[in-house]
Amino acid sequence: MAKIIINGGHRIHGEVTIGGAxxxxxxxxxxxxxxxxxxxxxxxxxxxxxxxxxxxxxxxxxxxxxxxxxxxxxxxxxxxxxxxxxxxxxxxxxxxxxxxxxxxxxxxxxxxxxxxxxxxxxxxxxxxxxxxxxxxxxxxxxxxxxxxxxxxxxxxxxxxxxxxxxxxxxxxxxxxxxxxxxxxxxxxxxxxxxxxxxxxxxxxxxxxxxxxxxxxxxxxxxxxxxxxxxVIPDRIEAGTYMSMAAAFGDGVTVRNVIPEHLESYTSKLIEMGVNLEIGEDAVHIFPSEKLQPVSIKTMPYPGFATDLQQPVTPLLLMAEGESTIYDTIYPKRVRHIAELRRMGGDIATVKPGEIKIGHSDRLIGTTVEAAEIRAGAALIIAGIMADGTTVINNADHILRGYDRIQEKLTNLGVDIAIEGIDLINLMP
Ligand SMILES: CC(=O)N[C@H]1[C@@H](OP(=O)(O)OP(=O)(O)OC[C@H]2O[C@@H](n3ccc(=O)[nH]c3=O)[C@H](O)[C@@H]2O)O[C@H](CO)[C@@H](O)[C@@H]1O
Ligand SMILES: C=C(OP(=O)(O)O)C(=O)O
CATH class of the missing domain: 3.65.10.10 (Enolpyruvate transferase domain)
Structure with missing residues (x-):
C-alpha cells in the first residue's frame, strides 16, 4: 500500500489544471x-x-x-x-x-x-x-x-x-x-x-x-x-482543489472547469464568504478572510455531491461557528472524521450521516488512514493545513482517482512525497 507524506503549514498558490472526470x-x-x-x-x-x-x-x-x-x-x-x-x-x-x-x-x-x-x-x-x-x-x-x-x-x-x-x-x-x-x-x-x-x-x-x-x-x-x-473535466477534483484553496490558499486559479457542474458546491462556498471569481472555464479563489459556518445536505445531482462531502470538511473547520453536514446518499461515509479529530479537528459524527464541525484554530500532522478516495482527499487538505508532518497510509485509494496529484500539489507549493508505489509504471 502506498503512503503520502506531507510537510504541512505552507499556504498554496498558483494554478492547477483539472483532468478528465x-x-x-x-x-x-x-x-x-x-x-x-x-x-x-x-x-x-x-x-x-x-x-x-x-x-x-x-x-x-x-x-x-x-x-x-x-x-x-x-x-x-x-x-x-x-x-x-x-x-x-x-x-x-x-x-x-x-x-x-x-x-x-x-x-x-x-x-x-x-x-x-x-x-x-x-x-x-x-x-x-x-x-x-x-x-x-x-x-x-x-x-x-x-x-x-x-x-x-x-x-x-x-x-x-x-x-x-x-x-x-x-x-x-x-x-x-x-x-x-x-x-x-x-x-x-x-x-x-x-x-x-x-x-x-x-x-x-x-x-x-x-x-x-x-x-x-x-x-x-x-x-x-x-x-x-x-472526457469532461472532473468536477470532484475541481471541488477538492477549490476547498484546499479556500481553506489555505494565497490565490489559486483552478483551470479546465465547467462552472455549471459545480453550482451547488460554489454556492455553499459563496455562502461561507469564500471570495471567488468564476470565469468561463476557470475559477480563481482569493485568500479567505472571515468564513461563516454553513449547513450542507448531499443529494443526487444537481444537489451537493456526496463525493465532495469529505473534501469540504477541512474548509468547514476554518469557519467561525458550527457547521453541519447531512450525507443522505451514503450516511456511513464518515471514515475521515476520526482521522481529522486525531489531527486536532473539532469534528464528530452525531447520528448516522450527520456530522458537526466546529472551528479549529490549528491542525497537527500525524499518521492517518485514507479509508476511501474522498476521505483521503480530506486528509490531504488537512495535511497541507497542519503544522508538521502528516503520513497518509492506504493512499492507493487516493491514487485510484486523483490525476497526477503529486505533480499538481508540488506546483501549488506543497511539500509532498509518495512512497510505496512506482508512479512511473502506474500505466501499463
Ligand atoms: C463510479 C462512479 O461513478 N461512482 C459514483 C456513483 O457511485 P454508485 O454508482 O455506487 O452510486 P449510485 O448513484 O448508484 O447510488 C446512489 C444511492 O443509491 C443507492 N443504490 C444504488 C444502486 C442500486 O442498485 N441500489 C441502491 O439502493 C446507493 O446505495 C446510494 O445510496 O455515484 C455515487 C453517488 O453520486 C458517487 O459517490 C460515486 O462516486
Ligand atoms: C466513491 C467513489 O468512487 P467509486 O464509486 O469508484 O468507489 C468516488 O469517486 O468518490
Whole structure:
C-alpha cells in the first residue's frame, strides 16, 4: 500500500489544471467495448482505476494504449473470457462491464464489484434494469451471471426506485443495442451520464433525455467511432482543489472547469464568504478572510455531491461557528472524521450521516488512514493545513482517482512525497 507524506503549514498558490472526470472515464472505458471500431479518448486522467480497467480489457483480448492522457482502445478483437477478479474488485465501476458485455454478447459473467467501502452499496436497481430488458440474473459464489442470449435484449420501461448513477449508466449500456425502445424513469442526471451518452450518440446510438429524469434509448445495430472523445473535466477534483484553496490558499486559479457542474458546491462556498471569481472555464479563489459556518445536505445531482462531502470538511473547520453536514446518499461515509479529530479537528459524527464541525484554530500532522478516495482527499487538505508532518497510509485509494496529484500539489507549493508505489509504471 502506498503512503503520502506531507510537510504541512505552507499556504498554496498558483494554478492547477483539472483532468478528465474519473467517474466518466470509468464508464467510458467499459462503454468502448460496445463499439465496432477502435475508439479514442483524450484528457483521460492518469489514475489507478484506468490501469485496472486496462487490465480487464486485456483479459478480453481488447488492446489499449495510454500516453499523456490519450487512450486508444481496440475492441474489434474482443472475446468472452474470465475477467481478473483482483482488478474487478479494485474498483466499483467494473460493474459497468455487466451492462457493456450484456449489450455486446447478450450475456455477462462478472465478479461482484468491489470499490471503496462507503457503507452498503447495493446493485439491485442495475439488476432490475437488466431483468426488465429480458435477462436472467443469478448469483453464485460472489459471481453474477446475466443472460439474455436465448432471445436477445428487448427494450422496456424501467422506473428506478432510487436515483442511481451506476444503474442509469448500466441500463443505458445494456439497452443501446437492444431491440426497440427502453425508457428509464427516475434516471440520475449527473454530467458524467451526459458524457457517456454523448460518446455513444457520436458513434450512432439513439439516446435522448440524458441530463433529465427520463432517458429514452432506441436500440441500434452498430456503433462506429468517428472522432476522439474528450472526457469532461472532473468536477470532484475541481471541488477538492477549490476547498484546499479556500481553506489555505494565497490565490489559486483552478483551470479546465465547467462552472455549471459545480453550482451547488460554489454556492455553499459563496455562502461561507469564500471570495471567488468564476470565469468561463476557470475559477480563481482569493485568500479567505472571515468564513461563516454553513449547513450542507448531499443529494443526487444537481444537489451537493456526496463525493465532495469529505473534501469540504477541512474548509468547514476554518469557519467561525458550527457547521453541519447531512450525507443522505451514503450516511456511513464518515471514515475521515476520526482521522481529522486525531489531527486536532473539532469534528464528530452525531447520528448516522450527520456530522458537526466546529472551528479549529490549528491542525497537527500525524499518521492517518485514507479509508476511501474522498476521505483521503480530506486528509490531504488537512495535511497541507497542519503544522508538521502528516503520513497518509492506504493512499492507493487516493491514487485510484486523483490525476497526477503529486505533480499538481508540488506546483501549488506543497511539500509532498509518495512512497510505496512506482508512479512511473502506474500505466501499463
Ligand atoms: C463510479 C462512479 O461513478 N461512482 C459514483 C456513483 O457511485 P454508485 O454508482 O455506487 O452510486 P449510485 O448513484 O448508484 O447510488 C446512489 C444511492 O443509491 C443507492 N443504490 C444504488 C444502486 C442500486 O442498485 N441500489 C441502491 O439502493 C446507493 O446505495 C446510494 O445510496 O455515484 C455515487 C453517488 O453520486 C458517487 O459517490 C460515486 O462516486
Ligand atoms: C466513491 C467513489 O468512487 P467509486 O464509486 O469508484 O468507489 C468516488 O469517486 O468518490
Amino acid at each position: 474519473k467517474n466518466s472515464t470509468v464508464a467510458l472505458i467499459p462503454a468502448a467495448i460496445l463499439a465496432d471500431s477502435p475508439v479514442k479518448f483524450d484528457t483521460v486522467p492518469q489514475i489507478l482505476d484506468v490501469k485496472n480497467l486496462q487490465l480487464i480489457l486485456q483479459a478480453m483480448n481488447v488492446s489499449s494504449t495510454f500516453e499523456n492522457g490519450n487512450l486508444s482502445i481496440d475492441p474489434t478483437t474482443i472475446r468472452e473470457s474470465d475477467l481478473p477478479s483482483g482488478a474487478i474488485k479494485s474498483l466499483r465501476a467494473s460493474y459497468y462491464f455487466m451492462g457493456a458485455l450484456l449489450g455486446r454478447f447478450g450475456r455477462a459473467t462478472v465478479t461482484f464489484p468491489g470499490g471503496d467501502n462507503l457503507g452498503r452499496r447495493p446493485i439491485d436497481q442495475h439488476i432490475k434494469g437488466f431483468e426488465a430488458l429480458g435477462a436472467t440474473v443469478t448469483e453464485s459464489n460472489d459471481i453474477i451471471h446475466i443472460d439474455a442470449s436465448d432471445h436477445g435484449l428487448i427494450g422496456a420501461r424501467v422506473a428506478l426506485d432510487t436515483v442511481s448513477v451506476g444503474a442509469t449508466i448500466n441500463i443505458i449500456l445494456a439497452a443501446v443495442k437492444a431491440k426497440g425502445q427502453t425508457i428509464i424513469e427516475n434516471a440520475a442526471k449527473e454530467p458524467e451520464i451526459i458524457d457517456i451518452v454523448t460518446f455513444l450518440n457520436n458513434m450512432g446510438a439513439n439516446i435522448r433525455g440524458a441530463g433529465t429524469d427520463t432517458i429514452r434509448i432506441t436500440g441500434v445495430d452498430t456503433l462506429i467511432a468517428r472522432n476522439t472523445h474528450t
